[in-house]
Amino acid sequence: MPRRDRAPRAVFEHLGPLDTLIPISTGAARLTRENDGSVLLDVNGVPSSHLHPDPEHLVFEYMRWMLLVIDRHLEDFPDERAPQLAHLGGGGCSLPRAVAARHPRSRQIVVEVDALLAEQVREWFDLPRSPQLRLRIDDALTALRDWREDRFDVLVRDVFSGSLTPPELTSVQAVRHAARVLREDGLYLANCAAPPGTGLVADEVATLSEVFAHVRIIAEPSQLAGKRRGNCVLLASQRPLPDGVDRALRSDAVSVRLAPTDRVRALARAGQVIDVGGTD
Secondary structure, three states: OOOOOOOOOOOOOOOOOOOOOEEEOOEEEEEEEOOOOOEEEEEOOEEEEEEOOOOOOEOOHHHHHHHHHHHHHOOOOOOOOOOEEEEEOOOOOHHHHHHHHHOOOOEEEEEEOOHHHHHHHHHHOOOOOOOOEEEEEOOHHHHHHHOOOOOEEEEEEOOOEOOEOOHHHHOHHHHHHHHHHEEEEEEEEEEEEEOOOOHHHHHHHHHHHHHOOEEEEEEOHHHHOOOOOEEEEEEEEOOOOOOOHHHHHOOOOOOOEEOOHHHHHHHHHHOOOOOOOOOO
């Protein structure tokens, strides 16, 4: 990727009150300032986003891994059009903010169900404005169903209810919609917060493999072995993953790896396709 100057550091001049509950549409948020000037956003008692003054500095490991893959995917993107990205789940928009800084030509839409949170996040963190970054207040599945075919180059799923992604968004029905709204060479990235044991990961891999030709997993070895809870990133596409992802991952501070294809196939065989019924 060509070297360029980084985006100016934000100072979050319009940040909301710190260390206190802030009403939002779905409950309450809390902002905590860290010593390095970054801000942790909790939503209903769960850490949701960590925003650093440097937008390209991502604290949550799984977001760093996603950004790395997006970088590789957009590396040789044609100059004649802007990359189109969609994010299911917004929170503090850490990843969209980083993508906007790293790929200023990109056009992103972020779907966030909490209207008040979305309004406040844009003010608190000085997010880029539309058309570079547009916020859509909607249910993630509703937005996914509404979008036309072949619209996006990248689709990110990062939606949680409590500690798990709602099953309707991990289902084969949702995955078919994800494939539909992606261009032929598009890339789907999903944040899977897996409890100990690989049952949930295996089911998601089996479901993705039902629809996409190529499925890969980014995870720490101990997590993929089912020894502890943690976030892994599931990648799916109709074309092979961009070159250099595994090599780039080895430079991350965490000992994360791109799981071998035979391990991914074994998980797909062991898992159950997630089907919530219906045809849509």
